[in-house]
Amino acid sequence: xxxxxxxxxxxxxxxxxxxxxxxxxxxxxxxxxxxxxxxxxxxxxxxxxxxxxxxxxxxxxxxxxxxxxxxxxxxxxxxxxxxxxxxxxxxxxxxxxxxxxxxxxxxxxxxxxxxxxxxxxxxxxxxxxxxxxxxxxxxxxxxxxxxxxxxxxxxxxxxxxxxxxxxxxxxxxxxxxxxxxxxxxxxxxxxxxxxxxxxxxxxxxxxxxxxxxxxxxxxxxxxxxxxxxxxxxxxxxxxxxxxxxxxxxxxxxxxxxxxxxxxxxxxxxxxxxxxxxxxxxxxxxxxxxxxxxxxxxxxxxxxxxxxxxxxxxxxxxxxxxxxxxxxxxxxxxxxxxxxxxxxxxxxxxxxxxxxxxxxxxxxxxxxxxxxxxxxxxxxxxxxxxxxxxxxxxxxxxxxxxx
Amino acid sequence: xxxxxxxxxxxxxxxxxxxxxxxxxxxxxxxxxxxxxxxxxxxxxxxxxxxxxxxxxxxxxxxxxxxxxxxxxxxxxxxxxxxxxxxxxxxxxxxxxxxxxxxxxxxxxxxxxxxxxxxxxxxxxxxxxxxxxxxxxxxxxxxxxxxxxxxxxxxxxxxxxxxxxxxxxxxxxxxxxxxxxxxxxxxxxxxxxxxxxxxxxxxxxxxxxxxx
Numbered sequence: 004x005x006x007x008x009x010x011x012x013x014x015x016x017x018x019x020x021x022x023x024x025x026x027x028x029x030x031x032x033x034x035x036x037x038x039x040x041x042x043x044x045x046x047x048x049x050x051x052x053x054x055x056x057x058x059x060x061x062x063x064x065x066x067x068x069x070x071x072x073x074x075x076x077x078x079x080x081x082x083x084x085x086x087x088x089x090x091x092x093x094x095x096x097x098x099x100x101x102x103x104x105x106x107x108x109x110x111x112x113x114x115x116x117x118x119x120x121x122x123x124x125x126x127x128x129x130x131x132x133x134x135x136x137x138x139x140x141x142x143x144x145x146x147x148x149x150x151x152x153x154x155x156x157x158x159x160x161x162x163x164x165x166x167x168x169x170x171x172x173x174x175x176x177x178x179x180x181x182x183x184x185x186x187x188x189x190x191x192x193x194x195x196x197x198x199x200x201x202x203x204x205x206x207x208x209x210x211x212x213x214x215x216x217x218x219x220x221x222x223x224x225x226x227x228x229x230x231x232x233x234x235x236x237x238x239x240x241x242x243x244x245x246x247x248x249x250x251x252x253x254x255x256x257x258x259x260x261x262x263x264x265x266x267x268x269x270x271x272x273x274x275x276x277x278x279x280x281x282x283x284x285x286x287x288x289x290x291x292x293x294x295x296x297x298x299x300x301x302x303x304x305x306x307x308x309x310x311x312x313x314x315x316x317x318x319x320x321x322x323x324x325x326x327x328x329x330x331x332x333x334x335x336x337x338x339x340x341x342x343x344x345x346x347x348x349x350x351x352x353x354x355x356x357x358x359x360x361x362x363x364x365x366x367x368x369x370x371x372x373x374x375x376x377x378x379x380x381x382x383x384x385x386x387x388x389x390x391x392x393x394x395x396x397x398x399x400x401x402x403x404x405x
Numbered sequence: 406x407x408x409x410x411x412x413x414x415x416x417x418x419x420x421x422x423x424x425x426x427x428x429x430x431x432x433x434x435x436x437x438x439x440x441x442x443x444x445x446x447x448x449x450x451x452x453x454x455x456x457x458x459x460x461x462x463x464x465x466x467x468x469x470x471x472x473x474x475x476x477x478x479x480x481x482x483x484x485x486x487x488x489x490x491x492x493x494x495x496x497x498x499x500x501x502x503x504x505x506x507x508x509x510x511x512x513x514x515x516x517x518x519x520x521x522x523x524x525x526x527x528x529x530x531x532x533x534x535x536x537x538x539x540x541x542x543x544x545x546x547x548x549x550x551x552x553x554x555x556x557x558x559x560x561x562x563x564x565x566x567x568x569x570x571x572x573x574x575x576x577x578x579x580x581x582x583x584x585x586x587x588x589x590x591x592x593x594x595x596x597x598x599x600x601x602x603x604x605x606x607x608x609x610x611x612x613x614x615x616x617x
Contacts, residue, residue, distance in 0.1 A: 164596050196492040199587060203496075225599055267596060287593040292472015294592065 015114075015124025022330070027127065029331050030156045030321055031109050034129045037155035041148050043107035043131045048088035050111070054078035060307045061087040062278040069113040069124070081113035086316060087304065089132050094308030102135020102312060109321070123322065130298070130318035134305065137313035139249050142282045142300060143256030149296055149317045150262045153286060156319065157328040158295060161288045163265055164225075166272035167250050168279050168299075170234060173243025174221065178214045189218070193273055198222055224270040227263075228254050234270055246281070253282060274299055284317070288327045295324050337363045339387050342398035343374055350398040365392070374399050412455045412601050415469055415477030417462035421586055424499040425478045429453070432608040454601070466491055466589065475594035476602060481584045482563055486524045492595050494606055495588040498613045502565040504581040508552055512578065515558050521551035522561040531561070531581055549573045 012018075019027060035045060051071070052058060055078070058068055063083035071079045082088055085108045093104060109129040114122065131148060133141050146163060153161050171193070175186040185208060192201035201222070205215050217237055224230050224237075231251045238244060250268065257263050274283040274297070283299030298317025305312045338357060342350030347368070354364040367387065369377070377397050385395040416422055429436040435452040448457040458474050465479040466489035477491075482504055484493065504527065506520075518539040522528045525543040532539045542557055549569060551557040563584060564570065564577060588609065590602055 162597055196490070196592070199493045199496045223603070225596075225603075267599070269596065285596075287596050289593075289597055292470065292591050292593055 013124070015122070017123065017125070023325070026325055026328070026330060027321065030324060030328060031127075031129055033155040033157070034152045034319060034321070035107060035109055037152050038107040038129075038131055038148065041105070041131075041144075041151070043105040043148075046089060046092065046106045046108055047110070048082070048085065048092060048108075050082060051079045052082055052088060052091075054080045056308075057082065057087045057091055060090065060304060062274075062301075063114065067114045069115045082110070083114055084112055084318065085110050085128060085130060086132060086301070086318075089134075090304050090308045090314070093132075093134050093305060093312075094310040098310060103141070104134040105131065106134070107131045126320070126322040128318040129321045130296075130316060132314060132316035134314040135312045136315070137302065139252035140256055141313075142249075142315050143253045143260065145298060145315050145317055146253065146266070146284055147257060147260040147262055149284070149286060149298060149319070150260075150265050152319055153288075153296065153324075156321075156324050157331075158288050158324060159327070159329075161265065161286055161295065162267055163284050163286045163296075164267045164269040164272050165250065165253065165282060165284045166269050166274075167246040167282050168273055169246030169249070169281060170238070170243050170270050171221070171273060173240040173246060174218075174238045177238055177240035177243065178210070178218060179208075190273065193271055222271055224268075226268060227266075228268070230268040230270065250282065278304070282315070286319075288324075291323060291327050293320075293323055295320050295327070335361065335363045336393045337365070337391070338394040338396060339385060339390075339392040340364060340366045340396045340398060341369045341374070341377055341387070342366065343371070343400075344368065346398045346400075353396070353398065365390070410454060410598075410601065412476060412598065412605070413474045414455050414457050415460050415465045415474035415479075416457045417465055417478060417480075417586075418459050419462070421462060421478065421480065421500045422459075425497065425586060428497060428499055428609065428612060431612040432605075434605075434608065463487065469589050469591050472591045472593055474591070475598055476588060476590045476605070478586055479589055480586050481582070482524065482527070484587060484589070485582070486526050488526065490592065492590040492592065493587050494590055494595075494602070495609055495613065497586045497588060497609065500584075500586045502563050502584050504561065504584055505564045505577045506559055506561055506579040506581070507549075507564070507570060507575050508559040508578050509574065510576045512558060518559070519557040520559050520561055521548055521557035523548060524561055527581065528561040549575060 054070060058080035061083050068083055069081040073079050089106055089108070097104060107130065109127065111125055112128050113125050115124065131145065133145055146165065150163060171190065175189065179185050188204055189201060192204060202219060205218055220237065224234055231247055231254065234247045235244065257266055272283065272285060278301055279299040280302040281300030284297065285294045286296035288295045296317055296319045300313065300315040302313040305314055340350050340354050350366055354366050357364045380395055381397050383395060385392050416425065426436045426438060436450060446459050448459065450457055458468060460468055462479060463483050465477040466484060466487045468474040469477040469491045470489040478497065480500060504524065519542055520528055520532070520539045521542045521544050523544060525541050528541045544551065548560045548562045551560050552575065553573060559578065561581065567577065570577065588606065595602060
């Protein structure tokens with residue numbers, strides 16, 4: 004590759020200008036405040052981690068990890084999510100802390116560039132992990148908090164779809180016992196969202212017509228609570244039934260939170276099978292073609308960091324949420340104090356006092372001629388050198404006038 | 406993904422549109438056979454509670470992936486080549502053809518095999534998986550020219566009836582996969598407009614003739 008041109012940046016990364024940062028910070032603050040009120044404490048971890056520990060444990064596939072070598076030649080990854088680093092902390096620094104642990108984070112995460120729509124190499128996630136609680140109450144708490152967080156972020160209209168990996172695992176084991184390759188092929192189709200391929204495989208499988216109908220029927224298992232009862236009839240496998248009962252209990256809890264209007268059940272929605280172990284969910288906002296949050300239960304991760312325990316959590320895709328949230332009004336009054344050379348001390352003292360009171364104050368030394376043109380504009384909104392001010396203060400003339 | 410319940414449909418311009426709109430009409434959806442002004446890009450179809458976005462076929466998956474169209478109709482060839490993150494809901498069974506390897510009848514293995522195609526991802530993957538080393542040359546049209554003038558020894562292209570091939574003295578050597586048009590949906594629309602999309606799927610399913 005030729006040398007980059009002076010303004011070029013690596014593919015997939017972005018600069019954020021002040022208005023975008025203000026928006027991002029506002030969302031971040033509102034969401035973290037919301038999580039704080041639910042008792043989640045914020046944690047920070049390093050941007051870089053070892054490939055062999057956090058890199059391997061993360062849900063991100065190998066080719067999407069951003070890898071570097073450190074000075075000793077060890078492979079380092081830029082964190083691809085916060086879940087694996089938090090699992091490392093829970094197993095080490097927090098190993099003596101009693102469960103359940105409620106942790107929140109806001110962080111930039113990295114994915115090696117993919118040639119796919121809307122994917123960035125660096126983006127922001129805001130999320131929580133609830134570690135050490137396997138109950139449906141814990142899953143419901145995390146979903147309800149995701150809903151509260153989306154509301155706190157200002158996302159106007161959204162839905163959360165919930166699924167459960169245990170249902171499909173159980174159903175496939177019941178209908179295709181011991182036929183691991185065929186189960187895998189069907190799951191792969193669902194993971195790729197390829198319903199045509201899924202039906203094609205079913206058509207070619209040596210199975211009874213009733214089983215075929217049953218397996219084709221799961222493509223329609225989407226909707227409200229009624230889906231749970233439909234699913235219970237579909238399968239007699241204990242794992243599948245346990246999964247559905249767990250979902251029903253989550254649903255009941257969500258009813259207690261009063262958020263069921265935001266929730267759908269979709270039993271075909273499956274996350275990465277090797278990572279998620281129970282309930283999984285995804286959030287969708289109208290007017291945005293990509294999900295705005297995702298999460299689920301991952302009971303096998305903590306074990307890799309020496310503290311086997313159940314865990315559940317979610318991440319908001321904060322960078323995407325910026326696209327659907329209204330721009331907020333700028334917070335705080337902005338004042339310009341323009342002063343003449345001989346009144347510098349007074350002007351700076353006045354600015355310091357106003358700042359102490361929480362005002363946004365900019366000071367500007369102006370020439371004699373400029374001063375003249377400013378007279379008569381005092382205490383009014385004004386645009387000075389391209390910046391708008393709500394208030395304008397002039398400090399000139401004799402001492403003691405400001 | 407506007408919330409007014411209108412389904413935005415990315416429709417491929419040209420050949421597939423005629424067959425797709427016929428299928429929609431058979432399914433009881435009042436879709437016009439042709440539009441008076443074919444240069445129009447966005448066509449409201451209030452009778453069916455839809456809006457058509459008339460797109461170049463190869464762009465349909467992109468519109469759907471980004472959610473500017475809720476659903477779309479596109480050939481499996483394009484889906485395989487573009488590899489977008491969308492739901493593939495239905496095989497519509499229309500615009501049937503196949504993706505094939507084509508060459509001159511007296512083709513013999515060459516030292517530096519070259520394959521010309523519009524479908525460079527599909528062709529590369531096919532030969533990679535077979536463990537054959539070929540150089541894939543991307544062309545944008547008149548693919549049949551390549552073996553005739555010696556740019557490539559074979560081509561990978563869609564074959565419908567084979568007439569063009571025969572006229573140019575070429576033969577089909579292998580078939581990669583069968584191609585039909587598919588109904589695809591955006592990940593978010595599939596959930597937020599579930600009812601409308603499922604109803605459309607059910608209606609279309611009753612009139613689709615899928616050959617197995």
